[in-house]
Amino acid sequence: MTFPSATSPILGIDLGGTKIAIACARLNGRVLAERRIPTRPEEGPEKNLERALDTAGRVLDQAGAAKVELAAVGVSIPGPWDHDAGTFLDLPNLPGWEGYPIRRRLEENFDVPVHMDNDANAAALAEWKFGAGQGCRDLIYLTMSTGIGGGLILDGRLYRGRNYNAGEVGHQVILPDGPLCGCGLPGHLEALCSGSGMARRLRDMVTGKNSIMWQMAGGDPEKLSAEILVEAVRRGDGLAGQFFQQTLDELSTGLANLVFILNPEMIILGTIVAKNPDLYLQPLDRLVRRKVWKIFTPDLRIVAARLTDRVGVFAPLALILDALDQEPEEVTE
Numbered sequence: 001m002t003f004p005s006a007t008s009p010i011l012g013i014d015l016g017g018t019k020i021a022i023a024c025a026r027l028n029g030r031v032l033a034e035r036r037i038p039t040r041p042e043e044g045p046e047k048n049l050e051r052a053l054d055t056a057g058r059v060l061d062q063a064g065a066a067k068v069e070l071a072a073v074g075v076s077i078p079g080p081w082d083h084d085a086g087t088f089l090d091l092p093n094l095p096g097w098e099g100y101p102i103r104r105r106l107e108e109n110f111d112v113p114v115h116m117d118n119d120a121n122a123a124a125l126a127e128w129k130f131g132a133g134q135g136c137r138d139l140i141y142l143t144m145s146t147g148i149g150g151g152l153i154l155d156g157r158l159y160r161g162r163n164y165n166a167g168e169v170g171h172q173v174i175l176p177d178g179p180l181c182g183c184g185l186p187g188h189l190e191a192l193c194s195g196s197g198m199a200r201r202l203r204d205m206v207t208g209k210n211s212i213m214w215q216m217a218g219g220d221p222e223k224l225s226a227e228i229l230v231e232a233v234r235r236g237d238g239l240a241g242q243f244f245q246q247t248l249d250e251l252s253t254g255l256a257n258l259v260f261i262l263n264p265e266m267i268i269l270g271t272i273v274a275k276n277p278d279l280y281l282q283p284l285d286r287l288v289r290r291k292v293w294k295i296f297t298p299d300l301r302i303v304a305a306r307l308t309d310r311v312g313v314f315a316p317l318a319l320i321l322d323a324l325d326q327e328p329e330e331v332t333e
Helices: 041-063 102-110 119-130 189-193 195-203 212-216 226-234 238-262 277-291 308-323
Strands: 009-015 019-026 031-038 073-077 114-118 139-142 150-154 157-159 266-269 301-304
Touching: 009 041, 009 308, 019 041, 019 308, 031 041, 031 308, 041 102, 073 102, 073 119, 073 308, 102 114, 114 119, 114 308, 119 139, 119 150, 119 157, 119 308, 189 195, 189 238, 195 226, 195 238, 212 226, 212 238, 226 238, 226 277, 238 266, 238 277, 266 277, 277 301
Parallel strands: 009 073, 073 114, 139 266, 266 301
Antiparallel strands: 009 019, 019 031, 139 150, 150 157
């Protein structure tokens, strides 16, 4: 494949359960224009794609890039997909979209190669090429948001597995008799330590008298969240602190499992951790080192993701660079 010029425009689409981020950038990393629109899952894939394509046209106009100039399109999607068919599998955050031929629809519209992957793999590539993981050859990335996804950079390549769905680190079993995960199986890391998992567990614990989290949620248990938990920890709330320490222990067990299996030089933690590194990183580093052999830890680094809110822009770009087997010449936000 001929590598386009570093100034060639590309289009990135980050499809999420709540929003669709669309950006036009150069292959050297310079973002030219971007917009976000809400995802409306109830409308189904076709209408959402129509809105995304309309927004993409606006983004290209704003960037001063013509559709015919595009070198490629990159798409990150929120869950597993069929690589050969270019269709969605069962997306937890987008029910009813299974089987939709998104790659074919985009190729027909733009008449350029379309490079797809799940959002965790795409984010791992973005952090590796543009963010905290630059220069590493072996790293693990965890999304740490509503769910817990993972991306594996092993020996300098993204590892996708036999059917392109490796890296589901959030679905390792931590507590065999633990709470049900959103996937229906018990005791997964995601059920314990993701934003949604922590919120569900807090609803069973928090009452009007035992924590300031009740007042922070306005007395509505449905409003309890990871953000409220973190703020209550910072305020010195006893129940929040106890719950948070338990969560750190469970998360460190999951990370220790990954260290034993994959022997990475770096673990990058996104979203919740990236926004609260002072609460997470040192305790996790200490706990993980207690749970693994010393041979694994001399060079091991547990760090916060660097791109955070920008990952939706750089993840599709990183997919394109990975498909072209190229490194960016320059990164300019």
